[in-house]
Amino acid sequence: MARKKIALIGAGQIGGTLALLAGQKELGDIVLFDIPAAEGTAKGKALDIAQLSPVEGFDARYSGSSDYKDIEGADVVIVTAGVPRKPGMTRDDLVGINAKVIDSVGKGIKQHAPNAFVIVITNPLDAMVGLMQEVTGFAPEKVVGMAGVLDSARFRLFLAEEFNVSVEDVTAFVLGGHGDTMVPLLRYSTVGGISLHDLVDMGWTTKERLEAIVQRTRDGGAEIVAHLKTGSAFYAPAASAIAMAESYLRDKKRVIPCAAKLNGEYGVKGLYIGVPVVIGSKGVERIVEVEFNAEEKAMFDKSVAAVQSLIDATNKIVGR
Numbered sequence: 001m002a003r004k005k006i007a008l009i010g011a012g013q014i015g016g017t018l019a020l021l022a023g024q025k026e027l028g029d030i031v032l033f034d035i036p037a038a039e040g041t042a043k044g045k046a047l048d049i050a051q052l053s054p055v056e057g058f059d060a061r062y063s064g065s066s067d068y069k070d071i072e073g074a075d076v077v078i079v080t081a082g083v084p085r086k087p088g089m090t091r092d093d094l095v096g097i098n099a100k101v102i103d104s105v106g107k108g109i110k111q112h113a114p115n116a117f118v119i120v121i122t123n124p125l126d127a128m129v130g131l132m133q134e135v136t137g138f139a140p141e142k143v144v145g146m147a148g149v150l151d152s153a154r155f156r157l158f159l160a161e162e163f164n165v166s167v168e169d170v171t172a173f174v175l176g177g178h179g180d181t182m183v184p185l186l187r188y189s190t191v192g193g194i195s196l197h198d199l200v201d202m203g204w205t206t207k208e209r210l211e212a213i214v215q216r217t218r219d220g221g222a223e224i225v226a227h228l229k230t231g232s233a234f235y236a237p238a239a240s241a242i243a244m245a246e247s248y249l250r251d252k253k254r255v256i257p258c259a260a261k262l263n264g265e266y267g268v269k270g271l272y273i274g275v276p277v278v279i280g281s282k283g284v285e286r287i288v289e290v291e292f293n294a295e296e297k298a299m300f301d302k303s304v305a306a307v308q309s310l311i312d313a314t315n316k317i318v319g320r
């Protein structure tokens with residue numbers, strides 16, 4: 001089987017972690033790309049991880065570059081380019097800088113990696129992935145945003161801690177935009193197959209404690225920003241994007257919440273927002289439409305409205 005190629009656009013904290021995880025999973029050969037001013041960082045991290053591979057015992061070739069020609073023919077491109085937020089900022093505050101970055105990166109990907117499955121991590125996520133799809137002109141199923149996996153992982157962790165059980169036995173997902181209006185769905189979450197509603201009845205927790213976990217999930221990114229002070233989370237975002245890349249490259253058909261372009265599903269058309277999807281070798285192979293009750297629908301609609309206003313802001317910035 002031909003070796004796969006993975007291009008990582010942005011050699012910052014997430015880019016370096018992505019490079020390490022992609023190698024450890026032997027997903028393919030890795031090109032770590034950054035702008036000329038950061039080419040040394042890309043090359044240095046690539047070489048450092050390549051030198052780690054004999055110790056860890058995995059087979060992946062690494063290179064660092066600031067020349068888009070080097071991403072030629074990439075099977076997967078993961079985009080982290082742009083700036084992270086700092087304490088006191090929302091993800092939306094990044095739109096002014098990051099929209100221009102995504103506009104430019106999208107043109108490079110369109111020219112040099114026209115067949116790639118593109119995963120966007122840059123914030124504000126839903127607007128940036130929408131912009132990426134417009135700039136590249138790629139089919140919507142080949143351009144996705146990483147957010148739901150990350151938000152759901154946080155939700156699962158907090159629930160596992162609440163019940164003092166393994167994270168492996170907690171199923172939970174978060175829909176909607178990757179911002180303050182995200183929608184963690186308590187009703188679709190289970191612990192060992194038992195609904196949270198039943199666990200409240202069994203006295204394992206209370207509705208109030210679950211509401212606090214929902215809010216902590218919504219604030220999950222900001223909690224880490226407040227600790228780090230110099231930037232935002234990188235380990236969990238990188239692992240989340242790698243899960244999506246792996247499902248695509250290995251045709252695993254995992255059901256993963258991520259930002260996908262809706263075409264009438266959930267009553268929304270032409271906008272990227274977090275929903276569960278099946279990711280396989282064709283990209284987004286299916287959008288899973290779960291049923292909402294009135295309260296969930298109202299939360300989801302609010303999230304759609306928030307994403308729409310960010311898209312409007314993005315379009316003004318890049319003159320679309």
Ligand code: LMR
Binds near residue numbers: 123150220233
């Ligand atoms: C996250 O959720 O960790 C990322 O979106 C980064 C951020 O700014 O919170």
